[in-house]
Each structure stands twice: as structure tokens, then as C-alpha cells.
Amino acid sequence: MNIIxxxxxxxxxxxxxxxxxxxxxILDGVPQKISDIDKNAMEEALKIKEKHGGKIxxxxxxxxxxxxxxxxxxxxxxxxxxxxxPPEKHDYYVVTxxxxxxxxxxxxxxxxxxxxxxxxxxxxxxxPRLAGLLNIPQITYAQKIDxxxxxxxxxxxxxxxxxxxxxxxxxxxxxxxEINEPRLPSLMQILAAANKPINEWNGDSLASGLTSIVDxxxxxxxxxxxxxxVFKDDIDESVKQLVESLxxxxxxx
Amino acid sequence: MDFSLSEEQxxxxxxxxxxxxxxxKPISDKIDKEEYFPWExxxxxxxxGLMGMxxxxxxxxxxxxxxxYMIALEEISRVCGSTGLxxxxxxxxxxxxxxxHGSEEQRKKYLPRLTSGEAFASWxxxxxxxxxDAASIQTTAVLDGxxxxxxxxxxxxxxxxxxxxxxxxxKTDKTKGAKGISAFIVEKDTPGFKVxxxxxxxxxxxxxxxxxxxxxxxxPKENLLGExxxxxxxxxxxxxxxxxxxGAMSVGIARGALEECIEYAKQRQQFGRPISxxxxxxxxxxxxxxxxxxxxxLVYRAAYLEDQNVRFTKEASMAKLFASEMxxxxxxxxxxxxxxxxxxxxxxxxxxxxxIKLCEIGExxxxxxxxxxxxxxxx
Numbered sequence: 264m265n266i267i268x269x270x271x272x273x274x275x276x277x278x279x280x281x282x283x284x285x286x287x288x289i290l291d292g293v294p295q296k297i298s299d300i301d302k303n304a305m306e307e308a309l310k311i312k313e314k315h316g317g318k319i320x321x322x323x324x325x326x327x328x329x330x331x332x333x334x335x336x337x338x339x340x341x342x343x344x345x346x347x348x349p350p351e352k353h354d355y356y357v358v359t360x361x362x363x364x365x366x367x368x369x370x371x372x373x374x375x376x377x378x379x380x381x382x383x384x385x386x387x388x389x390x391p392r393l394a395g396l397l398n399i400p401q402i403t404y405a406q407k408i409d410x411x412x413x414x415x416x417x418x419x420x421x422x423x424x425x426x427x428x429x430x431x432x433x434x435x436x437x438x439x440x441e442i443n444e445p446r447l448p449s450l451m452q453i454l455a456a457a458n459k460p461i462n463e464w465n466g467d468s469l470a471s472g473l474t475s476i477v478d479x480x481x482x483x484x485x486x487x488x489x490x491x492x493v494f495k496d497d498i499d500e501s502v503k504q505l506v507e508s509l510x511x512x513x514x515x516x
Numbered sequence: 517m518d519f520s521l522s523e524e525q526x527x528x529x530x531x532x533x534x535x536x537x538x539x540x541k542p543i544s545d546k547i548d549k550e551e552y553f554p555w556e557x558x559x560x561x562x563x564x565g566l567m568g569m570x571x572x573x574x575x576x577x578x579x580x581x582x583x584x585y586m587i588a589l590e591e592i593s594r595v596c597g598s599t600g601l602x603x604x605x606x607x608x609x610x611x612x613x614x615x616x617h618g619s620e621e622q623r624k625k626y627l628p629r630l631t632s633g634e635a636f637a638s639w640x641x642x643x644x645x646x647x648x649d650a651a652s653i654q655t656t657a658v659l660d661g662x663x664x665x666x667x668x669x670x671x672x673x674x675x676x677x678x679x680x681x682x683x684x685x686x687k688t689d690k691t692k693g694a695k696g697i698s699a700f701i702v703e704k705d706t707p708g709f710k711v712x713x714x715x716x717x718x719x720x721x722x723x724x725x726x727x728x729x730x731x732x733x734x735x736p737k738e739n740l741l742g743e744x745x746x747x748x749x750x751x752x753x754x755x756x757x758x759x760x761x762x763g764a765m766s767v768g769i770a771r772g773a774l775e776e777c778i779e780y781a782k783q784r785q786q787f788g789r790p791i792s793x794x795x796x797x798x799x800x801x802x803x804x805x806x807x808x809x810x811x812x813x814l815v816y817r818a819a820y821l822e823d824q825n826v827r828f829t830k831e832a833s834m835a836k837l838f839a840s841e842m843x844x845x846x847x848x849x850x851x852x853x854x855x856x857x858x859x860x861x862x863x864x865x866x867x868x869x870x871x872i873k874l875c876e877i878g879e880x881x882x883x884x885x886x887x888x889x890x891x892x893x894x895x
Binding site for chain 1: 523524526527528530531534535538563564565566569573578579580584588
């Protein structure tokens, strides 16, 4: 079973601050990491490999300094990494087009695994777009995957219920954060990852002339202001007042 | 000159930090309050490579460099001092002596089980009447046919009661001082070897500290570790390495306290604003942060020299001396910042304060470190 895991390098949003004057995020010096849910995709790939054998390739579209992050996934147990450098301006269309071309170039795959969305922009578009471009089935929001020899059965998280679906191979699957707990590599695996290959492909050589369709005009933090109302009266009275004001705000019916 | 960590070192740090947050932090309070010993955790640590960090992989170790080992100790101790010491004593002393001074047969026989997390190693030098004056030990080893016969009592031995293998320093030539001491490997359950009392300690309460008693304890002749009468020199070499490690442990405990203080000072409101806005509190925290960085650089320098195989006795002593005394100051200030709450067992800063005191005593007191440094700088 050959698996391609798509992983995105993102800024560690928990370390990110918003400039109080311009409301713009301060990205300078913020550490980068692999988007959390992509690690769940990686863990799922490892479980499938443990059951069926095969090879796991980690694929990312990003700058060449993503190498350090790709190494983390190699340490977890991936066999090989591919980094595709995109043109300077790139939207989902450009990124997924590059991923699709890279996947075709890698070839010979059974499953493409992605996180349901990235933790920075959280659009959730990459998986479905990839399935479209590759013209293969997709299973999104998988919270359980059972990979059998010639078909895969998965539970899709639909909020208050789960829908069980099955598909033939090849297939694109996006996973939720709840599907598993990603393993941590051992010190030995981290050392060994240094010897695993990471190929760097230039985006232009995979698909030239790609231009963004969506232009990001501005990126701004949303300001949240609290009303700071404190109910200090006796407890019964306070509860009554709290409920009343929540109803007044339209938050309770 | 380059102060940055390598890609691997950064990944070690990130991984161990995550491991500690996931596996150790939820039980660190229990380890202290209930003197709980997390056997399962150490098995997991074995799988991670934390039970034989600098031992080459051919003996089951992780084979990482000494600077990376310091990074690991800082991360573990930041969350739990007791676990930090248990790991330090096992890696630096217990395993360290067997790897550094053991024969190929001894390494192959003992190291794989010890590095896997299946079993602990311990190291016994101190005695009731031989602490700082370590060369004055009274435990003896006498060769009788094909066996060494050991008699004496060891004290304050970290993990001595739970270890499967103990390295014991004993007099083999009573006419000589330091040059009449040899090291021996004693296995648990050897007749004549028993565990005495366990210490009831101020801090590091999840780490075991035992008295070990040897009464006509007979071990095979081949359990001599290193050359006869060279054991004290070997022990001093092992202690130099251990001292850097105690420095790293101190940096970890101080950083744990610092992080608690930053979070608390931003939350705690007095006089209508967070106490972090008061210069008096800011300066305390700034001093902690600055001194932690200084101590870490001393620790890294000593570890770097170890990696280069050059002499590091002075640097190791300086790292331990400064880091442990720095962390004592930092944890004392941490309680001050927390005020009344800091004095209670509801918050972890009192634990850091109790835990760190040992780092000014164990593996050579601050006074002994100053003696060593004085000699090294020609006084």
C-alpha cells in the first residue's frame, strides 16, 4: 500500500501576536510547524503501513526551509519527503494544482491522506480539490479508517452523527483531529531521519504559468471586546439577571 | 562561533518537550505528593531513547551527543525534578561508569537491559562518613580466590533500592588513599547485599534515595569495573560528567518556575492591574530569565567540551555551581511572586523550591565545586 501524506508548514498560531495598532498578525520570528491535523494524517498512514506494508511519501508545497519540518514526519516513520517550491503568489488553486502534479509524478499510489484543514487558514479545500484534479474518489472528515486489501471503509464525522462509506483505491482521504493521537518519534528515529531522502522540486517545472485566482487583500485580527458585566447580587438574583440579559442579547431563547 | 542548536537538537527538544507535556506533566504532582514511582513511564522513556541517551546504539542506547543530553534533562526537569534526577543518575552515573570504564564484555552484558528502560542502574560512592571527602571511604573489597568480598555501607544512593545493577566504589588497598580505590559491579539479589533505610527527603520525593549494606557480599572476580586501584579516578571522571548534567537539571527546574511566574504575574490582579505591570515583579522575573540563559550557556559549553573530548573539569564545576545556585535564587523569588499562594502546596512553585536544594549538594556540594575550580584556576 503506497501512501502520500500531504502536509503543510504553517506558523505556530499559538505563538502569533496581533499588532494592536494595525491589527495585522506579527509573523516575524514566529516558529513554523507542521499543521497539527496533517500529523493525524501521518499517524493514520503509519497505521496503514504497519498493517499492509508499503511506502509513505510526505509531500509539501512550501519554501525549502520546510525541510526541517518534513524531517519530523520522516522521524515519525515516513520513507521519503518531497518539497515543491511554489511561485511567490499562490492560492488554493495553485497549491492543489502543484500537489496534484507532484502526486502524478510520484505515481503508483493507493491513498492520498490530508488533514481536514490547515490550522492557519482552515479552508478545508485541499483534499476535495485534489480529488477533483486527480479524478479519484474522496472521503472527507474521516474519524475512523479501516484499510482493507482492495477497499477502504471509513466513518465520516458529520457533527452529531457519523456516516460509514467505502471506496476503491486510489482515494483521497481527509482526517479529523479526533481520529488518533500522533506518535512521537524516538531519539533514534530522529537521528535516522537525517539519512532519509528529501527531494526538492521546482513548482515551475511541474506546472508552469499557474497564477492565483483568489487575491488576499488583507489579513487582519478580529478584535473581541468584552462587556465586562458582573452580577454581584445574591446568587438567585444574579442567575435571573444573567439569563435575562442573555435572552436580551438573543443568545438564549 | 555559533550559538544555534542543530536541526536534530531542535527536534530532540521539541519531541521531548511534547513527550513530557503528554506523559509526565499530568502525574508530576502525584510523583511529589505521593512519592509515586512511575514504572510504566520509564518503560516509555526507554522506547524514546531516554534511558541510555549518550550510549552508542550498538549497546541499545540512543547515541546522541552530550549537548542533546543536556537539552533532554532540562526538558524533563522543567516538568518534574524527581524524574529529572532519576534519569540523570541512571544515565550519567549508573550507565555512565559501565560504558566509560567497562570492558566490552561488561558493556554487552549489562547495557542493553539498562538502556531499554527494563532496569535501572545505580552508583554508590558516598558513605555515612565519606561525603565531600570521598576518598576516605571505608567500604572494602578483598580478593578471595575467584571472588571479591565486599563489606561496608553506602548512603544517599539514588535509585539504589530499585536498581538491578549497582556500581560500588570500595577500598582495595588500605595503605593508599584515592589511589587504593576500585569500582565493582554488584547485581541485585547477590547474597550479602541488602537495601537499608530509604531517606525521607525535603524534595525530589519521587526519586528514591537508599542506604546499601554489604556484608561479606561475594561477587565474581570479573566484576571489577576498570583497572584495580583506578576506581576513584574513574569515579571523578564520571562525576565531572554528572555535574554538567546536574547543571542542566537546575536550568530545567528554574525554567519551570520562570514559566509559572510569567503566567501567574499576567493573571494576578492587584491595585487594579496585573502584577506583571509592576516593575518590582518585572525585575525579579527578568533576573530569573537572564540568569537561566547564562546558566544554560555554561551547561552547553561544558557539554560541548565533553563532545570534543577535551578536559572539562573546571567548566563542568562552574556550570553546576552557577546553575544550582541560580535556580535556588530563582525558585525562592518564584514563591515571593506567588505570595501566599506560593507558600501553599496548591501551586507547584514550592515543589521547585524544595526540589532544587539537592542540586547544591548532590554530586559535589557548592563548596566542593569551589574547591575544584580554585585548584583549576591555580589557587
